[in-house]
Amino acid sequence: xxxxxxxxxxxxxxxxxxxxxxxxxxxxxxxxxxxxxxxxxxxxxxxxxxxxxxxxxxxxxxxxxxxxxxxxxxxxxxxxxxxxxxxxxxxxxxxxxxxxxxxxxxxxxxxxxxxxxxxxxxxxxxxxxxxxxxxxxxxxxxxxxxxxxxxxxxxxxxxxxxxxxxxxxxxxxxxxxxxxxxxxxxxxxxxxxxxxxxxxxxxxxxxxxxxxxxxxxxxxxxxxxxxxxxxxxxxxxxxxxxxxxxxxxxxxxxxxxxxxxxxxxxxxxxxxxxxxxxxxxxxxxxxxxxxxxxxxxxxxxxxxxxxxxxxxxxxxxxxxxxxxxxxxxxxxxxxxxxxxxxxxxxxxxxxxxxxxxxxxxxxxxxxxxxxxxxxxxxxxxxxxxxxxxxxxxxxxxxxxxxxxxxxxxxxxxxxxxxxxxxxxxxxxxxxxxxxxxxxxxxxxxxxxxxxxxxx
Numbered sequence: 001x002x003x004x005x006x007x008x009x010x011x012x013x014x015x016x017x018x019x020x021x022x023x024x025x026x027x028x029x030x031x032x033x034x035x036x037x038x039x040x041x042x043x044x045x046x047x048x049x050x051x052x053x054x055x056x057x058x059x060x061x062x063x064x065x066x067x068x069x070x071x072x073x074x075x076x077x078x079x080x081x082x083x084x085x086x087x088x089x090x091x092x093x094x095x096x097x098x099x100x101x102x103x104x105x106x107x108x109x110x111x112x113x114x115x116x117x118x119x120x121x122x123x124x125x126x127x128x129x130x131x132x133x134x135x136x137x138x139x140x141x142x143x144x145x146x147x148x149x150x151x152x153x154x155x156x157x158x159x160x161x162x163x164x165x166x167x168x169x170x171x172x173x174x175x176x177x178x179x180x181x182x183x184x185x186x187x188x189x190x191x192x193x194x195x196x197x198x199x200x201x202x203x204x205x206x207x208x209x210x211x212x213x214x215x216x217x218x219x220x221x222x223x224x225x226x227x228x229x230x231x232x233x234x235x236x237x238x239x240x241x242x243x244x245x246x247x248x249x250x251x252x253x254x255x256x257x258x259x260x261x262x263x264x265x266x267x268x269x270x271x272x273x274x275x276x277x278x279x280x281x282x283x284x285x286x287x288x289x290x291x292x293x294x295x296x297x298x299x300x301x302x303x304x305x306x307x308x309x310x311x312x313x314x315x316x317x318x319x320x321x322x323x324x325x326x327x328x329x330x331x332x333x334x335x336x337x338x339x340x341x342x343x344x345x346x347x348x349x350x351x352x353x354x355x356x357x358x359x360x361x362x363x364x365x366x367x368x369x370x371x372x373x374x375x376x377x378x379x380x381x382x383x384x385x386x387x388x389x390x391x392x393x394x395x396x397x398x399x400x401x402x403x404x405x406x407x408x409x410x411x412x413x414x415x416x417x418x419x420x421x422x423x424x425x426x427x428x429x430x431x432x433x434x435x436x437x438x439x440x441x442x443x444x445x446x447x448x449x450x451x452x453x454x455x
Contacts, residue, residue, distance in 0.1 A: 040081060042141075045095050047075050068096055103149045104138045105194070109172070115196055116238075121189030122146045131383015146190045150180045164284060171264040174199055178264075195238075201268045202243050204250075212240065212377075213387045214423045216447050217407050220390070224373055225251035227439040228330035229432060234343040235377035240385035241334040242266055242310065244377055248332055252306050259299040261292055262310030275302065292316045293354075296323070309333040315354030317347055324370035340374045340391040344401055347371075361399055368393060368401045372432055380419045387423055392430045406430050406448065425449035 048071055072092055076083070083091065097106035108117050108127060116128035122140035126133055140146040154161055154170045161168045167181040177195040207213050213221075224231060225248055233248065235241045249269050252258055259275045260267050267276075277299060282289035292309065293316035299307060300323055307328055312320055312335045324331050335350075337343040344367055351363050376389040388409035394402040406428060411421035427449035436443065 040079070041091060041094060044072065044075050044079070044091070045098055048072065048095065048099065064100060065096060068099065102152065103145065104140055105149065108136070108138070109174075109176075109194075109196070112198070117192070117194040117196065119146065119190070119192040121191065124188075131379065131385075143189045146192070147182065150182070150190060150192055153178055154180065159281070160284070169264055169281075171266070175266050175268065177266060197266055197268075201246055204247060207244075207247060210384065211422075212244075212385055214407075216425065217387065217390060217423050220406070220443065220447060221248060221375065222251045223436045223439075223441045223443055224432075225249075225330065225332075226253065227432075227436040227441060229372040229435065230324045230329060230331050230370055231373045231375060232343060232347075232371055233332070233334040233375045233377065234337040234340065235334075236336065236338060236379060239377045239379045241377055243385075244375060244387065245308070245310070245332060245334050248375070249308055252330070256305035257303060258306045258308060259302055259304040260308045260310065261295045261299060263292060264310075266310060267308065269308075275299075275304075293319055296320060300328070304328060305330070307331045311335060312347075312350060314350055317350035318354040318356060321347075321351065321366045321370045325366060337376070340376045340389050340403060340405075343374050343376065344371075344393070344403075364399065364401055365396060368396045374403075382414075382418050384419060386419070386421075390423075392432065394431055404428055404430070 048068060069092065072095065076088070093106075094104075097103050102109065104125070105117060105119075108114055108125075113129050114127045115131075116133075118126040118128075118133070119140075120126065122143050122145065125136045125138045125140075127136055128134075140149070150161060153172065154168050157170050159168050159170050161180055161182060163182075163184065166183070166185045167179070170178045170180070172178060172194070175197040177197065179193045180190065182190045204218055208215055208218065221231075231248060233241045233245050246267050246269070249258070249260075249267060250271075252269075252271060254271050255273070256271075257273045257275070258269060258271055259277065260269065261277045261279075263279050265276050265278045277295045279292050279295060280288065280290040292311075292313070296307070296309060296316045296319045300319075307320070307323055308331070309316065309320055310333075312333050317335075320331065320333055335343060335346055337346050344364075347367050348360065348363050351358065351366070371393045374389070374391045374393065375387060376391065377385060378388045379385050386409055387407075389405055390407040391403050391405050394404055396402065405426050407423050407425055409421055409423050411419060413420050425448045429448050433443070
């Protein structure tokens with residue numbers, strides 16, 4: 001007796017549910033219907049592409065969409081296929097997404113509640129919504145279909161992805177960050193990760209509403225940026241560093257010249273005088289690379305009032321520190337770390353990656369002199385992002401950099417699966433308050449807590 005027959009008769013009880021479900025899916029009559037739908041879509045799509053004018057300007061989306069809709073109706077009549085209104089519309093939207101957009105990803109990219117899209121091969125598409133990862137029912141037709149979409153993303157940017165260059169960082173037209181990696185490095189098939197960037201940048205009010213930060217802390221950080229203090233935004237992957245950097249950059253006065261340096265341009269500064277620089281990977285011959293460090297060095301010759309580096313990852317940290325120490329006050333950057341203290345340790349490591357044989361004490365003196373404030377952010381257990389430390393870098397005592405928390409997150413518990421807590425002042429008054437007052441900014445005494453203590 002076959003395994004399937006024994007299962008149906010109730011004689012096989014040891015088969016895991018996943019295996020039983022797999023057997024049922026294989027026998028399900030719905031699979032041929034799906035294949036028929038895919039075949040119909042491919043036939044109509046091929047006819048449309050063959051009949052479309054190759055000289056048509058694809059950037060004129062509305063006009064192209066109307067043309068496709070007219071041709072689509074005619075082809076459906078020719079096919080003699082009877083579809084419900086809902087099926088006709090769904091098929092049309094899928095075909096338009098294939099021709100003008102990014103295929104199955106179009107619906108996900110248009111959903112503003114989704115913050116991350118993760119494609120693990122053609123058949124597995126995951127999303128992140130409100131900090132939680134969930135699997136979707138979307139799928140690509142094949143690995144070749146997924147490869148075509150990846151190529152459509154990276155080609156307009158002058159990037160390429162193939163066996164000789166099997167991974168790439170890129171960005172979508174709306175600024176969303178894209179990473180793609182393909183076989184032979186990715187064993188599950190082509191893998192695509194999209195970190196979506198909000199079409200409407202998050203504002204201060206949004207961060208306060210989400211509980212990321214408090215109005216008092218925002219007022220303090222605003223004063224720090226205007227007073228030209230050097231600020232590092234630190235945190236783990238996906239903790240919201242770029243969003244916070246974007247908000248802090250918005251505090252820079254409109255009459256200052258700002259130069260941004262990024263791997264993939266994500267910052268959305270609203271000031272008038274902004275120059276955006278983006279690094280470039282090497283070509284197929286291994287030449288033509290322009291690194292973040294090259295751009296940081298170059299931007300020092302461009303008469304910047306402010307330098308904003310999207311992320312320090314290696315040797316550019318040394319050039320960033322030197323810029324902060326040579327008159328380019330008010331610089332902003334981000335880096336990955338697990339705590340404010342770890343931020344300084346990582347800075348030391350990255351300075352050593354610059355290839356300079358510097359003693360550790362000299363590096364620490366550079367850091368202590370250059371960095372004024374660390375804003376540390378974390379992704380909490382419930383998926384929310386919160387600023388958990390605003391820490392002053394005070395200087396050196398012996399061989400140790402002295403730090404002190406000005407604000408710290410105090411967790412009060414969990415409620416309905418959500419972290420409950422608030423960013424509170426520690427009661428300590430930072431040493432650089434005089435610099436803030438020199439800039440004609442006078443913070444209320446209570447902003448640092450009820451019983452303020454001076455150092």
